Amino acid sequence: MAYVAVKGGERAIDAAHAWLAEARRGDPAVDEIGVDQIASQLGRAVDRVMAEGSVYDRDLAALAIKQAQGDLIEAAFLLRAYRATLPRFAATLPLDTGRMRPLRRISAVFKDLPGGQMLGPTTDYTHRLLDFALAEGGTPPPAPLATPDAADIPRVHDILGHEGLIEPDPVAGGEPADLTRQPLAFPAARDARLQALARGDEGFLLSLGYATQRGYGHTHPFVGEIRMGEVAVEIEPPELGFAIEIGDLVVTECQMVNQFAGSKTTPAQFTRGYGLAFGQGERRAMAMALVDRSLRAGELGEDATGPAQDVEFVLSHCDNIEATGFVEHLKLPHYVDFQSELEVLRRIRGEATP
Amino acid sequence: MPADQTERQRWMSVLARAERAAIEACLAEAAPLPPHTRLRGPEVGLVMLRGRAGGGGAAFNLGEMTVTRCTVRAEGVVGHATIAGRDTAKAELAARLDAALQTPTHAEALHRAVIAPLAAREAERRAALAARAAATRVDFFTLATMRS
Incomplete structure (x- = not known):
């Protein structure tokens, strides 16, 4: 070109x-x-x-x-x-979402779970009616307060994990892949996939997740747990030699629990998909968890029949900045390209006419 | 704050979370910080945030975050700060405080004037959020049916 x-x-x-x-x-x-x-x-x-x-x-x-x-x-x-204009100083220690200070925490699989269910500032259960009072503006009444429960809030999959009914977290490996440093290569391992999904287009992930629910790679998902809240960010500067907290960030985590897999050596157990999103990104975290799970089709011995199970298709197209770059570049002058196509077409038609 | 933090880790985490205006307001009540020289920065950059697959498994790169770091020397002591965000003045102030807090002649007064009130303010902020969250806790109850 x-x-x-x-x-x-x-x-x-x-x-x-x-x-x-x-x-x-x-x-x-x-x-x-x-x-x-x-x-x-x-x-x-x-x-x-x-x-x-x-x-x-x-x-x-x-x-x-x-x-x-x-x-x-x-x-x-x-x-x-x-x-791209900033230097990178370090990678953080992995965020410990188990030590999150949750603002919201729900489970769709256990009604009464340790730590309870907290709705947080959710739009769930609103009637989705336009609120014309907002057009007027004004200060809302203060939100009610209650005494927090001091108890720990265990992860839902740890509850099932004790009975061996759910697959454990994948074992930690070495240095994770980094798509900002090395281009995507296939077959992409789960670390590279999770990074790509974490920054993927929400609409694209949502549609793919929806497609898996409709039968294009069904995985029978349940929301094991969604939690949203503040997590400490820690780095270990080499000059200090110990870890320091440099602030907090808000993340939303979705643990999807999916239908069983088992083998001759492993008894049947629930499988899992994982989503983690910056801020209050519940739809994104859920969609990411669905797609993370569907992309594990190969590893879990499932037939890959739907687009959401195709690692190369999903990862090559989930980045909306790459996508918009390539789609929108069509607006740039292609005068010479088009001229040559025009000449080819004229020649073909000229040869066809006697 | 986790119980296993050392004193220095604790004050660094308090300074990293505090607003610059709040640090400055506390310092206005304290003796002036010792003069310092910059050894590095303050400079703005990124850290790559990592998550874990499944929450507890192998690490993956989640995305980056802006940070500012600064290293200073004051009265022969090296102070360091890395803080979330792009506030260079705050990073320098935090590094100066880190140096002064390691200096026995300043430590106690600065703990009292700066670290303790900032830690209290952060604890208050967290408590206010936790109280709002607690008010949204669902108390399930089962409806008694007419049939027994």
């Missing part, structure tokens, strides 16, 4: 960008939106941009959303581009 530098568009481009800036600002009679307002009041958009941009920084994601006029894929693209 050849591209030809085309000159002469500079003035038009400058004018287009000036208009874009004006359009972004919108009606000057309306207050300009602040990045702090986006960060604090459009939190779910911020979460999504951080996940797909693959950088946890609420203020940067909010700025990207403002700059992109609310186009979340464009915002994720801006964030991903910014990250």
